[in-house]
Amino acid sequence: MVRTRFAPSPTGELHIGGVRTALFSWLAAKHAGGQFFIRLEDTDQRRYVPGSGRRILETFDWLGIELDGGPDHAMLRQMKTDEDYPGALEDGSYRGIPGPFVQSQRLPLYKQWAEWLIERGHAYRANETPEELDRMRKEAEARRETFLFREHMRLRTDIDPNQPHVIRMRVPREGVTRFHDLIKGDVAFENALVDEQVLLKADGYPTYHLAVVVDDHLQGVTHTIRADEWLPSTPKHLLLYQYFGWEPPLFAHVPNVRGEDGRKLSKRHGATSVFDLRDKGYIREAIINFLALLGWAPGGGDEQNVFTVEELIEKFSLDHVGSSPAVFSDDKLDWLNGVHIRRLPPDELARRLQPFVERDGIVLDTPEKQDRFRRAMPLIQERLKTLTEATPLIDFLFQDIPTPPKDALIGPKMEQHLSLYALREARRALESLPAFDDKPMEAAMRALCDELQLKPTQLFTIVRNAVTGKSVTPPLFGTIAILGREAALERLDRAIAALSH
């Protein structure tokens, strides 16, 4: 059974690169019919940002990525404050995966295994102060050497286990640690260049290196899929697996996502969290599709670009994840968003659009307005790249418009009197229309064009401006039908009046 995990630290906003790594992990697991869970790595008390753990869970919730384990979603949603997040489910395990899923709640485990390593001679106690270590580093630098801690460098060896101290791992002075990375291929590191890492800090918290090994093993992780920057510390982890006598998981280090300037993605690059994108009107289907394509392609001659989540699960494979970093550029995201918006059922589009148009001041407080809103969906669906673009396309259906200026009511290559005449005739045609629907309306208007010897563009431009106050709208007659006869005639009357003098 394949089991993967995403292990973020709750130290701030989760950006797109992290979400992509998580997405790859999730897809890899689901493709194999396996499990995916989240573990919060909150072992640095200083960097902890209240509420960020919760935000991370909400991100996955919103994306529709279901977890087979992790800090409880339901509990998170009920919390009133961002001050803290709850731990694992009560029994400490979920769907067969042992919890807790928050590292700060697993402290005794790390302590226990660190002591175990000392007993077997794979680790030792040390108590150099940060200042002392700093000095040692500076001295090494002065000698133009890379500073690596080694047991013999300890300033004191008579360490009282009951006094604050750290536990460091031993590293062989010779030999090479090799492994096969699922994405990078064969990689080798010389042990002599590996630091004797602190595993357990003086405050009793583990470092990442100990925690990730203990947890991934205890929680049955089969594929450790993580960001590129962990590649150089993998030898430490492999050494630990060896000391513990545990079989290591498969490793896959996914390349970074960079900004358009080629630098690592950060706040400077604008909208980089999933919630930023959501607020800019991107829908989850598009975000997932886009992220999947950032570094992955189906390969094998398959040139598909648009994917549903189900298709991604079916086709995703770690061996088609590229080994070079990708630049986050939202051109393709815009396009994919349009594609996925068009695939939404109209009622679903309406549901997702409502918060956006309400944010823009459109009030949909009556069943009648709700109905108009829903009826407008097919008209605007293929015109949206993001959900923020709907308002200017439909606002005139819900609120009154100012009377257009004269020049907007004069058709292209037309005189004022002809335009006025056309407007009056159009009004009469609409008034006498038996059924106020788009098809008969268009037929009547086209007949009017013939009668007046006008091009459709000429007549329709005048009517569009008169009825909507805009020169760009969704298809005219469908729009007018939704507006309704009464309002349409009233607006035409005002336009006629404006043009009359």
Add this chain to the structure above:
RNA sequence: GCCCUCAUCGUCUAGCGGUCCAGGACGUGGCCCUUUCAAGGCCAAAACACGGGUUCGAGUCCCGUUGAGGGCACCA
């Protein structure tokens, strides 16, 4: 400074020694469709970083150069 990784159109990528004078998608330009705007259709411009090898043959393998990114914490 030391270590590691990466390098195909502007961007995301296909390519796993010959079928590649390099394919697809976005974006860009043009044309068509058309009541505006979109959507859609068609066409076009656009790339194997550089230098050495290996091989009958290299985008594909090896080495080097250059460039980019990452790591070298009691941060993850």
